[in-house]
Amino acid sequence: MRSETPASPGDPPAETPSRSFIETARRRQLIDAAVATVNEVGYHRASLAEIGKRAGIVKSAIGYYFSSKEALLLELVQEAFTALGESVLGAVSGHEQATARLRAYAEAYLAHVDAHRHAIAAAVEIVVSHRTADGTPLYLVENEEDTALLRSILTAGMEQGSFLRMPIKVATGFVESVLDHAITVVQRDPRADLGDLRAHAVPFVLRSLGAGDE
Amino acid sequence: MRSETPASPGDPPAETPSRSFIETARRRQLIDAAVATVNEVGYHRASLAEIGKRAGIVKSAIGYYFSSKEALLLELVQEAFTALGESVLGAVSGHEQATARLRAYAEAYLAHVDAHRHAIAAAVEIVVSHRTADGTPLYLVENEEDTALLRSILTAGMEQGSFLRMPIKVATGFVESVLDHAITVVQRDPRADLGDLRAHAVPFVLRSLGAGDE
DNA sequence: GGGGTTTCAGAACGCACGGTCTGATTTTAG
DNA sequence: CTAAAATCAGACCGTGCGTTCTGAAACCCC
Numbered sequence: 001m002r003s004e005t006p007a008s009p010g011d012p013p014a015e016t017p018s019r020s021f022i023e024t025a026r027r028r029q030l031i032d033a034a035v036a037t038v039n040e041v042g043y044h045r046a047s048l049a050e051i052g053k054r055a056g057i058v059k060s061a062i063g064y065y066f067s068s069k070e071a072l073l074l075e076l077v078q079e080a081f082t083a084l085g086e087s088v089l090g091a092v093s094g095h096e097q098a099t100a101r102l103r104a105y106a107e108a109y110l111a112h113v114d115a116h117r118h119a120i121a122a123a124v125e126i127v128v129s130h131r132t133a134d135g136t137p138l139y140l141v142e143n144e145e146d147t148a149l150l151r152s153i154l155t156a157g158m159e160q161g162s163f164l165r166m167p168i169k170v171a172t173g174f175v176e177s178v179l180d181h182a183i184t185v186v187q188r189d190p191r192a193d194l195g196d197l198r199a200h201a202v203p204f205v206l207r208s209l210g211a212g213d214e
Numbered sequence: 215m216r217s218e219t220p221a222s223p224g225d226p227p228a229e230t231p232s233r234s235f236i237e238t239a240r241r242r243q244l245i246d247a248a249v250a251t252v253n254e255v256g257y258h259r260a261s262l263a264e265i266g267k268r269a270g271i272v273k274s275a276i277g278y279y280f281s282s283k284e285a286l287l288l289e290l291v292q293e294a295f296t297a298l299g300e301s302v303l304g305a306v307s308g309h310e311q312a313t314a315r316l317r318a319y320a321e322a323y324l325a326h327v328d329a330h331r332h333a334i335a336a337a338v339e340i341v342v343s344h345r346t347a348d349g350t351p352l353y354l355v356e357n358e359e360d361t362a363l364l365r366s367i368l369t370a371g372m373e374q375g376s377f378l379r380m381p382i383k384v385a386t387g388f389v390e391s392v393l394d395h396a397i398t399v400v401q402r403d404p405r406a407d408l409g410d411l412r413a414h415a416v417p418f419v420l421r422s423l424g425a426g427d428e
Numbered sequence: 429g430g431g432g433t434t435t436c437a438g439a440a441c442g443c444a445c446g447g448t449c450t451g452a453t454t455t456t457a458g
Numbered sequence: 459c460t461a462a463a464a465t466c467a468g469a470c471c472g473t474g475c476g477t478t479c480t481g482a483a484a485c486c487c488c
Contacts, residue, residue, distance in 0.1 A: 128342055128343070181391040
């Protein structure tokens with residue numbers, strides 16, 4: 001029984017040819033099933049049995065690939081947010097000017113949410129609902145670092161006069177709130193059209209920061 | 215054993231003099247205890263036993279005043295949002311011009327969240343986490359009507375040229391997102407200072423809507 | 429002060445869930 | 459082909475919860 005910790009740096013695939021294959025396939029399958037389950041019945045009804053049903057696996061077999069339900073859900077969350085972060089980072093890195101970087105950030109963020117709405121919605125549902133053993137919610141623990149990029153963009157923009165000066169924490173929170181609204185929309189209706197929202201979000205936040213509209 | 219459905223239209227108070235008193239006191243006590251419990255341990259750890267402990271009541275006695283746990287939590291939610299709605303409505307009704315009305319709306323909203331942060335945070339936690347028997351979350355069901363006032367302000371402002379034209383749904387969602395950010399802040403830290411946020415929120419949304427800053 | 433009602437506390441029940449155990453079946457390797 | 463390992467499925471167990479049951483105080487009106 002092996003689980004977790006997919007691979008150490010030097011990992012000869014020779015001695016684990018197909019088992020490693022089936023294991024990664026099962027993990028992928030289970031994470032996808034968990035996404036579907038959480039989106040359909042919500043976090044606190046997403047039991048292992050329900051997740052397994054959608055993956056065509058009995059719940060006891062899940063323990064073979066994930067050490068616990070929490071490990072499965074947390075991997076789902078990490079995967080979804082990592083992908084979002086990479087999308088945004090890639091889009092931003094092509095620009096120098098603060099306004100352009102913010103525009104790229106927002107557009108990439110919304111595009112990613114639009115394209116990966118199921119994974120994002122499930123991850124947010126989990127982050128909001130899940131509690132560790134001592135009762136602390138996830139969205140309270142993880143908050144630094146995630147906003148680092150946005151914070152640096154806004155700080156730079158304020159220093160070079162592109163944006164109005166205001167407390168960085170406030171500005172970051174406001175911009176994030178507007179962008180996160182897209183997530184709320186797809187949570188409410190998984191088939192919602194984000195076209196209008198995506199078209200107006202960037203001008204909206206640029207105006208709010210005191211930058212030129214276009 | 216009576217619970218729920220406070221009163222039919224013609225309900226002589228003569229035959230329920232002191233029992234009604236103790237009953238309302240207990241209900242108040244239990245709702246307050248539920249707020250504290252949800253804020254301290256989160257929704258899904260807020261058991262009836264835990265709520266009762268904070269109210270000095272055994273869980274079995276709770277059923278005497280609330281027909282179910284769900285009824286208790288839903289009354290908490292309704293009470294908190296009704297109070298918020300009344301605060302905002304009272305503040306807005308004193309103004310005619312759209313910009314002034316929006317400013318009053320936002321300031322009253324944030325002031326109420328600041329002053330009643332515990333009740334608001336608990337209500338939001340419940341709305342986000344609670345699922346009915348068929349699995350539908352609360353924040354999906356209740357969405358009309360709550361935004362009616364804000365929508366009417368924004369619509370009027372756009373028609374009379376105070377705000378830039380954009381889809382009303384998008385504009386409402388954005389403004390709400392910025393205001394709701396205050397709730398997220400107090401959820402993360404119940405003792406957070408909302409001063410900076412309150413000071414910048416109104417100019418922020420007014421700029422974003424294309425209205426003059428001051 | 430006694431009968432009925434209201435109020436409450438503790439015990440007990442039923443249920444759902446996560447996790448584990450026990451075999452059976454399949455896959456892999458020599 | 460066969461033995462060992464991997465994989466899987468159903469049954470089982472412990473826990474925590476909401477709810478209900480049982481009975482005992484407290485209170486009220488006469």
